[in-house]
Amino acid sequence: QVQLVESGGGVVQPGGSLRLSCAASGFTFSTQGIHWVRQTPGKGLEWVSFMRYDGSNKYYSDSVKGRFTISRDNSKNTLYLQMNSLRAEDTAVYYCAKDGGVVTHFDYWGQGTLVTVSS
Amino acid sequence: QSVLTQPPSVSAASGQKVTISCSGSSSNIGSNYVSWYQQLPGTAPKLLIYDNNKRPSGIPDRFSGSKSGTSATLGITGLQTGDEADYYCGTWDSSLSAGKFGGGTKLTVL
Numbered sequence: 001q002v003q004l005v006e007s008g009g010g011v012v013q014p015g016g017s018l019r020l021s022c023a024a025s026g027f028t029f030s031t032q033g034i035h036w037v038r039q040t041p042g043k044g045l046e047w048v049s050f051m052r053y054d055g056s057n058k059y060y061s062d063s064v065k066g067r068f069t070i071s072r073d074n075s076k077n078t079l080y081l082q083m084n085s086l087r088a089e090d091t092a093v094y095y096c097a098k099d100g101g102v103v104t105h106f107d108y109w110g111q112g113t114l115v116t117v118s119s
Numbered sequence: 120q121s122v123l124t125q126p127p128s129v130s131a132a133s134g135q136k137v138t139i140s141c142s143g144s145s146s147n148i149g150s151n152y153v154s155w156y157q158q159l160p161g162t163a164p165k166l167l168i169y170d171n172n173k174r175p176s177g178i179p180d181r182f183s184g185s186k187s188g189t190s191a192t193l194g195i196t197g198l199q200t201g202d203e204a205d206y207y208c209g210t211w212d213s214s215l216s217a218g219k220f221g222g223g224t225k226l227t228v229l
Contacts, residue, residue, distance in 0.1 A: 035218060037164075044121065044205075044207065044220060044221075044222050044223040045158075045164065045220040045223070047217060047218030047220060050218065059216050059217060059218075061217055061218075062217075095163055096207075097164075100166070100169055101152070101170070103151075103172045104152045104154070104169065104170065104211065105166060105169040105170070105178065105209065106150070106154070106164070106209070107166050108166075108168060109163040109164055110163065111163055112163055
Protein backbone atom coordinates (compact mmCIF):
# COMPACT_ATOMS: atom_id res chain seq x y z
CA GLN A 1 0.00 0.00 0.00
CA VAL A 2 1.10 3.55 -0.69
CA GLN A 3 2.76 5.18 2.28
CA LEU A 4 4.25 8.64 2.71
CA VAL A 5 6.04 9.48 5.95
CA GLU A 6 7.20 13.01 6.71
CA SER A 7 9.92 13.86 9.18
CA GLY A 8 12.19 16.73 10.14
CA GLY A 9 9.68 19.09 11.73
CA GLY A 10 10.38 20.90 14.96
CA VAL A 11 10.82 24.28 16.59
CA VAL A 12 13.11 26.81 14.89
CA GLN A 13 13.78 30.48 15.45
CA PRO A 14 12.77 33.12 12.90
CA GLY A 15 15.41 33.34 10.20
CA GLY A 16 16.46 29.76 10.79
CA SER A 17 16.45 26.72 8.51
CA LEU A 18 14.95 23.27 8.53
CA ARG A 19 14.89 20.35 6.10
CA LEU A 20 11.83 18.16 5.82
CA SER A 21 11.90 14.66 4.37
CA CYS A 22 9.14 12.55 2.86
CA ALA A 23 9.90 8.83 2.65
CA ALA A 24 7.75 7.00 0.11
CA SER A 25 6.88 3.33 -0.30
CA GLY A 26 4.29 1.15 -1.99
CA PHE A 27 4.62 2.68 -5.47
CA THR A 28 7.30 3.44 -8.06
CA PHE A 29 8.58 6.70 -6.61
CA SER A 30 10.74 7.56 -9.61
CA THR A 31 7.70 7.82 -11.89
CA GLN A 32 5.48 10.05 -9.72
CA GLY A 33 5.39 13.76 -9.01
CA ILE A 34 5.11 14.79 -5.36
CA HIS A 35 3.79 17.93 -3.70
CA TRP A 36 4.26 19.69 -0.39
CA VAL A 37 1.09 21.15 1.16
CA ARG A 38 0.88 22.93 4.50
CA GLN A 39 -1.86 23.75 6.97
CA THR A 40 -1.68 26.36 9.67
CA PRO A 41 -3.28 24.96 12.85
CA GLY A 42 -7.01 25.55 12.66
CA LYS A 43 -6.82 26.97 9.14
CA GLY A 44 -7.09 25.76 5.57
CA LEU A 45 -4.77 23.97 3.17
CA GLU A 46 -2.05 25.85 1.30
CA TRP A 47 -0.15 24.33 -1.61
CA VAL A 48 3.60 24.91 -1.21
CA SER A 49 5.61 23.18 -3.93
CA PHE A 50 5.69 20.43 -6.55
CA MET A 51 8.43 18.46 -8.25
CA ARG A 52 8.00 16.24 -11.31
CA TYR A 53 9.08 12.61 -11.12
CA ASP A 54 12.37 13.32 -12.85
CA GLY A 55 13.09 16.67 -11.24
CA SER A 56 12.76 18.47 -14.55
CA ASN A 57 10.12 20.89 -13.27
CA LYS A 58 9.74 22.52 -9.89
CA TYR A 59 7.02 24.93 -8.83
CA TYR A 60 6.61 27.06 -5.72
CA SER A 61 3.93 29.21 -4.16
CA ASP A 62 4.72 32.92 -4.09
CA SER A 63 4.81 32.80 -0.29
CA VAL A 64 7.87 30.50 -0.24
CA LYS A 65 9.58 31.25 -3.55
CA GLY A 66 13.23 32.11 -3.05
CA ARG A 67 13.27 30.67 0.49
CA PHE A 68 12.25 27.03 0.06
CA THR A 69 13.83 24.45 -2.24
CA ILE A 70 12.25 21.15 -3.22
CA SER A 71 14.43 18.21 -4.23
CA ARG A 72 14.28 14.46 -4.43
CA ASP A 73 16.51 11.39 -4.36
CA ASN A 74 14.88 8.69 -6.44
CA SER A 75 17.49 6.16 -5.29
CA LYS A 76 16.25 6.66 -1.72
CA ASN A 77 12.54 7.12 -2.55
CA THR A 78 12.65 10.38 -0.68
CA LEU A 79 11.45 13.94 -1.29
CA TYR A 80 12.89 16.91 0.55
CA LEU A 81 11.94 20.47 1.36
CA GLN A 82 14.78 22.75 2.40
CA MET A 83 13.29 25.72 4.23
CA ASN A 84 15.45 28.80 4.79
CA SER A 85 14.77 32.28 6.20
CA LEU A 86 11.82 30.89 8.12
CA ARG A 87 9.12 33.24 9.33
CA ALA A 88 6.41 32.95 11.97
CA GLU A 89 3.84 32.60 9.19
CA ASP A 90 5.56 29.41 8.01
CA THR A 91 4.34 27.69 11.18
CA ALA A 92 2.17 24.82 9.98
CA VAL A 93 1.76 21.10 9.57
CA TYR A 94 3.57 20.15 6.37
CA TYR A 95 2.20 17.26 4.32
CA CYS A 96 3.73 15.55 1.33
CA ALA A 97 1.17 14.32 -1.16
CA LYS A 98 1.54 12.16 -4.24
CA ASP A 99 0.27 13.58 -7.51
CA GLY A 100 -2.40 11.39 -9.10
CA GLY A 101 -1.92 12.63 -12.64
CA VAL A 102 0.07 15.62 -13.85
CA VAL A 103 -0.62 18.33 -11.27
CA THR A 104 -4.24 17.21 -11.31
CA HIS A 105 -4.89 15.95 -7.80
CA PHE A 106 -3.34 14.62 -4.59
CA ASP A 107 -4.22 10.95 -4.28
CA TYR A 108 -2.21 9.96 -1.22
CA TRP A 109 -1.11 12.05 1.74
CA GLY A 110 1.34 11.58 4.56
CA GLN A 111 0.42 12.16 8.19
CA GLY A 112 2.22 15.51 8.32
CA THR A 113 5.06 17.01 10.34
CA LEU A 114 4.69 20.15 12.46
CA VAL A 115 7.02 23.09 11.92
CA THR A 116 6.91 25.85 14.54
CA VAL A 117 8.78 29.08 13.92
CA SER A 118 9.09 30.94 17.18
CA SER A 119 11.66 32.76 19.28
CA GLN B 120 -7.94 35.02 0.90
CA SER B 121 -8.13 31.89 -1.27
CA VAL B 122 -8.18 31.98 -5.07
CA LEU B 123 -10.98 29.39 -4.93
CA THR B 124 -14.09 30.44 -3.02
CA GLN B 125 -16.06 28.02 -0.87
CA PRO B 126 -18.80 28.69 1.69
CA PRO B 127 -17.30 28.56 5.21
CA SER B 128 -19.98 26.20 6.46
CA VAL B 129 -22.97 24.14 5.39
CA SER B 130 -25.37 22.01 7.35
CA ALA B 131 -28.13 19.53 6.69
CA ALA B 132 -30.05 16.85 8.52
CA SER B 133 -28.95 13.25 8.71
CA GLY B 134 -30.10 11.35 5.62
CA GLN B 135 -30.49 14.49 3.54
CA LYS B 136 -28.39 15.91 0.72
CA VAL B 137 -25.95 18.81 0.72
CA THR B 138 -23.91 20.57 -1.92
CA ILE B 139 -20.69 22.53 -1.52
CA SER B 140 -19.67 25.03 -4.18
CA CYS B 141 -16.21 26.07 -5.32
CA SER B 142 -15.81 29.13 -7.49
CA GLY B 143 -12.67 30.05 -9.38
CA SER B 144 -11.58 31.62 -12.64
CA SER B 145 -10.64 30.77 -16.20
CA SER B 146 -6.99 30.15 -15.28
CA ASN B 147 -7.75 27.55 -12.64
CA ILE B 148 -11.11 25.75 -12.57
CA GLY B 149 -11.95 26.96 -16.06
CA SER B 150 -8.98 25.17 -17.61
CA ASN B 151 -8.00 22.38 -15.21
CA TYR B 152 -9.47 19.42 -13.37
CA VAL B 153 -11.04 19.92 -9.95
CA SER B 154 -10.58 17.58 -7.01
CA TRP B 155 -12.23 17.39 -3.59
CA TYR B 156 -10.82 16.36 -0.21
CA GLN B 157 -12.34 15.38 3.10
CA GLN B 158 -10.46 16.17 6.29
CA LEU B 159 -11.73 14.62 9.49
CA PRO B 160 -10.57 16.28 12.73
CA GLY B 161 -6.94 15.57 13.50
CA THR B 162 -6.26 13.65 10.30
CA ALA B 163 -4.68 14.26 6.92
CA PRO B 164 -6.90 15.18 3.96
CA LYS B 165 -8.33 12.31 1.94
CA LEU B 166 -9.13 12.35 -1.78
CA LEU B 167 -12.86 12.13 -2.46
CA ILE B 168 -13.26 13.24 -6.08
CA TYR B 169 -10.72 13.75 -8.86
CA ASP B 170 -10.86 14.86 -12.49
CA ASN B 171 -14.07 16.79 -11.68
CA ASN B 172 -16.32 13.78 -11.15
CA LYS B 173 -14.38 10.54 -10.60
CA ARG B 174 -14.33 8.66 -7.34
CA PRO B 175 -11.25 6.75 -6.13
CA SER B 176 -11.72 3.15 -5.19
CA GLY B 177 -13.44 2.84 -1.83
CA ILE B 178 -15.29 6.17 -1.96
CA PRO B 179 -19.05 5.53 -1.83
CA ASP B 180 -21.29 6.82 -4.61
CA ARG B 181 -22.99 9.09 -2.06
CA PHE B 182 -20.21 11.49 -3.00
CA SER B 183 -20.32 13.14 -6.44
CA GLY B 184 -18.62 15.98 -8.24
CA SER B 185 -19.44 18.24 -11.14
CA LYS B 186 -17.94 21.20 -12.93
CA SER B 187 -19.38 23.91 -15.11
CA GLY B 188 -17.29 26.76 -16.47
CA THR B 189 -15.34 28.27 -13.60
CA SER B 190 -17.28 26.59 -10.80
CA ALA B 191 -17.43 23.12 -9.31
CA THR B 192 -19.76 21.39 -6.89
CA LEU B 193 -19.42 18.53 -4.44
CA GLY B 194 -22.62 16.67 -3.61
CA ILE B 195 -23.15 14.36 -0.67
CA THR B 196 -26.36 12.35 -0.33
CA GLY B 197 -27.63 10.22 2.54
CA LEU B 198 -25.73 12.33 5.07
CA GLN B 199 -24.25 10.51 8.04
CA THR B 200 -22.75 11.86 11.24
CA GLY B 201 -19.43 10.43 10.09
CA ASP B 202 -19.49 12.88 7.17
CA GLU B 203 -18.93 15.79 9.56
CA ALA B 204 -15.61 17.16 8.38
CA ASP B 205 -13.91 19.96 6.50
CA TYR B 206 -14.12 19.73 2.71
CA TYR B 207 -11.68 21.38 0.32
CA CYS B 208 -11.69 21.83 -3.44
CA GLY B 209 -8.40 21.94 -5.28
CA THR B 210 -7.05 22.55 -8.74
CA TRP B 211 -4.03 23.83 -10.66
CA ASP B 212 -3.75 27.45 -11.75
CA SER B 213 -2.15 27.61 -15.18
CA SER B 214 -1.38 31.34 -15.01
CA LEU B 215 0.33 31.09 -11.64
CA SER B 216 1.84 27.62 -12.22
CA ALA B 217 0.69 26.77 -8.73
CA GLY B 218 -1.69 24.50 -6.93
CA LYS B 219 -4.70 26.12 -5.32
CA PHE B 220 -7.21 25.12 -2.65
CA GLY B 221 -10.48 26.59 -1.58
CA GLY B 222 -10.72 27.98 1.93
CA GLY B 223 -12.57 24.90 3.11
CA THR B 224 -16.16 24.21 4.12
CA LYS B 225 -17.16 22.79 7.48
CA LEU B 226 -20.03 20.33 7.16
CA THR B 227 -22.35 19.87 10.12
CA VAL B 228 -24.85 17.02 10.10
CA LEU B 229 -27.84 17.96 12.22
